[in-house]
Amino acid sequence: MTDSTAHALVEPRLNRRQAAKIRTRQKVLDAARSLFAERGYEPATIRDIAKGAGMSTGAVFANFQDKAELFEAVLTEDMTRLAEVVEAGSTAGDPVRNRLVEALSAGYHSSLDQLPLFQAIVARSWFQPLAAEMRARAATKKLQLAIGAIVQDAVTKGELRQDADVRLLVELIWDSYLSNYRRAAYDNWDAQALSEHIGKQIDVILAGALAK
């Protein structure tokens, strides 16, 4: 994923001060993303994030309450972007299996350069306050909806059985998708290997739901 520019966010009617504030916030976010993507969560310090953004730690704290809030903001931006990549990744006319593999393969290809960030996201999702978990779920919801849209479309078209449990299928695909990042982290699998593997997993998951 590439850094987003602040310009897209600046509406013409903002005054100079508001525009500067938004640019500063985005600079902090981009510096935080770089550091999280390089080191993960724990080793990334506010001091180093401030340094990366070329500002004081005070300026960082003027925009974000703490590292956890900063991390959540990065998570939300990145999941929104990844959902767009996944949505755009598949060709509408293809069989559902291929559409899912194309979409999730696009996801792997666009995110593996930020592997420690992904590891940190999943690790934190297992141990955080309930409120933080609910916000994280809202952020990843978009990605699951993108997977869900493909599965639902296949049901509508009659490629999958009318009584297929779309929600359960999406859950299984999503768990497999996430789980595979561990292969990248510990077994050096590249995006190609992950894509082949998710293909096999999807074949198993869909097998019983395919219309005869």
Place this chain on the structure above:
Amino acid sequence: MTDSTAHALVEPRLNRRQAAKIRTRQKVLDAARSLFAERGYEPATIRDIAKGAGMSTGAVFANFQDKAELFEAVLTEDMTRLAEVVEAGSTAGDPVRNRLVEALSAGYHSSLDQLPLFQAIVARSWFQPLAAEMRARAATKKLQLAIGAIVQDAVTKGELRQDADVRLLVELIWDSYLSNYRRAAYDNWDAQALSEHIGKQIDVILAGALAK
């Protein structure tokens, strides 16, 4: 899971000093397990573990290099015990789907009282040095072998297709099993709810592998 007693480990030929050493080690492990199971990894301190075991921090460090090593020792003990529970949980003659649900349901029932420990195990599995990951895999391997034995048995008996990819099926079942602990952590699902859900997941995962 209940605390194991030191006695089972003490072979008669050990002299008094060796036996005392093993008892001390087990006391530390049991105190650590209690604290990890109550608080998770980060908030559990060596000081509090020592206090729980009724000894000095020095005595803890005489047995374990650091908290990470202590956590790994707890993980290994608990996964061995959980694998035994899972292995004993299913009835040999039952259909493969039921055997898996029985086994994993036994797993949920015996581990939910240690939920924060489980959350910590999964969270750490996403962010740890490669060597630690390999040791953790060795510890959880027993559980996956217990699942694998049930699946393999069903292939051998012709209940599942001869060309079923046992390894892939076990991976999918395992990922679902673990993933469900999040429902317990954040959505207050009890062991019964988790067992019903893993049943649905197993139905989907096995659907294409069932012999016609």
